[in-house]
Amino acid sequence: MAEAGFVNLYHGGMRVTPVAVITGASSGIGAATAIALGRHGYRIVVGARRIERLERVAGEDGTALRLDVTDEQSVSDFVRQVGKRFGRIDVLVNNAGGALGLNPIADAVDDEWIGMWKTNVLGLMWMTRACLPLLRKTKLGHIVNIGSIAGFETYKGGAGYTAVKHAPRPGGD
Numbered sequence: 001m002a003e004a005g006f007v008n009l010y011h012g013g014m015r016v017t018p019v020a021v022i023t024g025a026s027s028g029i030g031a032a033t034a035i036a037l038g039r040h041g042y043r044i045v046v047g048a049r050r051i052e053r054l055e056r057v058a059g060e061d062g063t064a065l066r067l068d069v070t071d072e073q074s075v076s077d078f079v080r081q082v083g084k085r086f087g088r089i090d091v092l093v094n095n096a097g098g099a100l101g102l103n104p105i106a107d108a109v110d111d112e113w114i115g116m117w118k119t120n121v122l123g124l125m126w127m128t129r130a131c132l133p134l135l136r137k138t139k140l141g142h143i144v145n146i147g148s149i150a151g152f153e154t155y156k157g158g159a160g161y162t163a164v165k166h167a168p169r170p171g172g173d
């Protein structure tokens with residue numbers, strides 16, 4: 001789906017194509033972001049668990065790699081592959097995440113709260129930490145964390161999701 005026609009940057013006298021890594025790109029906002037960045041000339045690397053869907057998003061010119069952001073080993077394997085193939089990351093979009101459940105706290109389901117924390121918070125930290133050396137290579141690396149209005153406002157049954165979308169907001173250093 002993503003189309004070629006890469007843009008070029010000049011870095012240290014060398015012509016390079018900027019690389020964008022998008023997590024959770026097998027559907028929704030992540031897939032749309034990857035396709036848009038591909039159309040703007042980025043070399044896209046998309047990660048998620050459903051590899052067939054990812055491959056459709058990556059198209060012929062993008063790269064689809066299996067990624068489970070809740071598994072630190074999977075994160076490390078993914079980033080190692082990106083480093084081996086491209087040697088840099090210009091843009092990291094931490095998009096993988098979402099909401100689970102609508103129960104009030106009285107009926108909160110542990111697995112839902114733990115699952116949301118691992119995907120939306122720990123996964124974001126593991127990805128960012130692992131990608132930083134490749135982002136630093138570009139001198140101008142960008143990190144975009146996909147938040148939510150739930151990071152600013154509450155809603156009925158949304159205690160777990162609002163907590164995990166508030167959590168990464170101050171982490172800008």
Ligand SMILES: NC(=O)c1ccc[n+]([C@@H]2O[C@H](COP(=O)([O-])OP(=O)(O)OC[C@H]3O[C@@H](n4cnc5c(N)ncnc54)[C@H](OP(=O)(O)O)[C@@H]3O)[C@@H](O)[C@H]2O)c1
Nearest residue numbers: 024025026027028029048049050068069095096097098148
């Ligand atoms: N939809 C909204 O209204 C809305 C509003 C505000 C913010 N957001 C945020 O936007 C982001 C994307 O949401 P969406 O609505 O586009 O959701 P979506 O269509 O359900 O997509 C979620 C993506 O995250 C991936 N994902 C889930 N768990 C993962 C894991 N452990 N490792 C790797 N990838 C994982 C899924 O891929 P696999 O299942 O293939 O792994 C999928 O590609 C989320 O962070 C969400 O909190 C959404």
